[in-house]
Structures are given as structure tokens and as C-alpha cells.
Amino acid sequence: MAPKREECAKREVMKMKSSEAVMKNTKREVNKGAWTAGEDQKLAEVIAIHGAKKWKSIAAKAGLNRCGKSCRLRWLNYLRPNIKRGNISDQEEDLILRLHKLLGNRWSLIAGRLPGRTDNEIKNYWNSHLSKRISQREKQRSTGGAGDDDSTIQISTVDQKASAQFGDEQKKIYGEMKQDSSSEEGTTTTTTTTSASNKGGDDHEHYSNSDIDIDGFFDFSNEGPFNLEWVNEFLY
DNA sequence: AACAGAGCCAACCGCGGCGCG
């Protein structure tokens, strides 16, 4: 599983020190690099008062030499309430695998199904853990070796079933579907756009079409956080 | 103890969509 998140705190201290030095040297220019505790606090205060929208004005009100984009990212990935800082659990990992199989690199959508997890975190986790593991399996499979653990089985099962259910009109569906996962507490606010269907759409042409209930798919109202039953509903 | 390479993650960048004037 995901190793040592405990080092995060240590890391933060290190970054605070280095970024304070950066701030001193780059007054007036837009500040980039690691956020300091002071910046975090200011940002959180302004958002508490004005809400998490109009990022440009938030940046101005907070008096930070940061662009709105940077403030938004910091809030969504770090300061937002209900963010989970712990290891990705097996259950979450399984969910990520399934969702990635289904959705491709739509990290924000995947994050929308994992309360407390950010798209950035999932993306990082995928890039550093799961993608490697999967490519290893692909290798194994192509050289005649059999996959050996749970996720291998899950992926292939999901693959078959998803393929059976979904056809070739993925782009159409994703182009049409809109979702607002902000209805789920503590998750990334996202709006799926048509761009999403193309940009990250590497190797996932095989899903979509058909009778998939998009509204149902993104209806988070009746679920426990990691209940996988809903996935089965759409895959099986 | 010192160094190099790998791993990890926060943050930045570039692009495209949307809304508004």
C-alpha cells in the first residue's frame, strides 16, 4: 500500500522554511513555490468570509502575492475541510482502479467518488503506484505470466463487463454529461467539460454508449463513502 | 559518512470551456 504519509508533516516544515526564503527574495513578483503557514492561514480566513469562489479576488483580499489559480489549488488540495491525509486504503485503491478503467484519466471525476481525496492526490497515486503496477501486469500477461493478486482479477473482470455494457460513443456521452460533485461534502468541485473527454482520453475508447445512467452515476446522495455496490451497478 | 538514483507529492503550466459584456 501507499507508504509513509507520516513524513508529510516533516516535509511541510522543510517547505515552510525554504519558501519563506523564497518570499523574501521575490517581493513584488507573484509568489510561486511552497506555501507558508501564514499564507495558508490568510487564505483560509478570506475563504471563510467570502467563500471559495472568485479566486482572483480572494488572492487580492488575502493580500498574498499569489495568482488566483494558485490559491484555488492550495485550497482544493490542502486547506479544504474534510481532506483525508492518510494512506490510500485497499478499498479506495480498488475504487480508483475501477473508476480509471471506466473513466480514464478524468481525475476530478474519480476524486468525486472518493470523499476527502483530491484529484491531484489520486493522479499522483496513480502515476507513482498504480500505473507501474498495471504496466508490469501487462508485461507479465504478454509474456504469458498470469496476474497474481486481487486487483489483476478485478481489472480484467471490470474490463470485460464494462466492454460488454459500453459501446463506442464515449465522447458523445462525456460531452453531454455534466456533473457537480460539490453536492458531496468535502470533495472536489468539478464540472465535466467536453475537453475532458479528449485530453486525458488515452486508451479508453472502449467504454461508453448505451444505457448507462449518467445522472445515476453521479448521484452521490445515497451512498456511504466507499461502498462499491454502485460501481457494480454500472459495470455488471 | 557520502553519494546516486528512485520515489513521492505539492505546485505550476498550458489549454479549453464557459459566462458575461
Next chain:
DNA sequence: ACGCGCCGCGGTTGGCTCTGT
């Protein structure tokens, strides 16, 4: 209808820690 600015997304990078030699 058009242009502009803002926002959100996915991809990429920079820098730190860990691990092996």
C-alpha cells in the same frame, strides 16, 4: 457574434526524502 477574463482540468516539473551502495 465576438472578444475577454476567469475557472477547472490534466499533464508536467521541482525539490524533498528514502533507500541502496
